């Protein structure tokens with residue numbers, strides 16, 4: 001059996017997506033080994049989840065650095081200590097510098113709480129409601145230098161109800177995030193998913209620019 005794919009997870013907060021990965025990947029024979037969880041915030045609850053699962057944790061606080069590039073260089077050095085085959089951003093609330101993104105090109109994944117390319121950036125649930133969207137959801141994509149603009153891997157849609165609030169919508173979107181992020185990481189680990197020069201390749205074939213789309 002080939003060795004598991006070494007995964008490093010970066011987060012800043014609650015880490016429910018990390019938890020979904022822990023639940024999915026800590027079985028014997030898993031194709032993914034979560035080597036480390038790194039946070040820029042010492043109080044991120046995700047660190048607690050990692051410790052409980054016996055995963056190594058590191059904290060690198062960004063405030064001590066002179067600028068984004070300096071922090072990102074230190075972060076890269078720390079991440080690389082764990083020899084990652086893949087790096088997953090799971091609620092890592094930092095914009096990453098081009099140098100960081102280039103360094104992990106083709107092995108850096110992110111989850112975003114909207115059906116990209118709609119609603120890049122923050123407050124996506126509120127914005128979906130304000131826009132009158134009938135469908136909302138979440139997306140896993142490879143990270144490129146364009147913020148929330150990298151090639152899509154998989155999206156899950158949820159129907160918007162007329163009485164939804166940002167909170168109720170967020171809950172349903174989150175439940176879908178917990179399905180599609182481990183799925184995408186598993187595909188990557190199994191060698192089914194890669195980023196080619198012309199876009200995402202899945203099972204040896206070019207994937208549609210919308211990625212896999214999962215509808216309720």
Ligand code: GRF
Pocket residue numbers: 011013014015016017018046090091092111112113138177
């Ligand atoms: C998720 O909504 C994800 O889409 C976004 O950040 C949030 C992280 O949530 N990138 P959690 O920390 O995994 O619970």
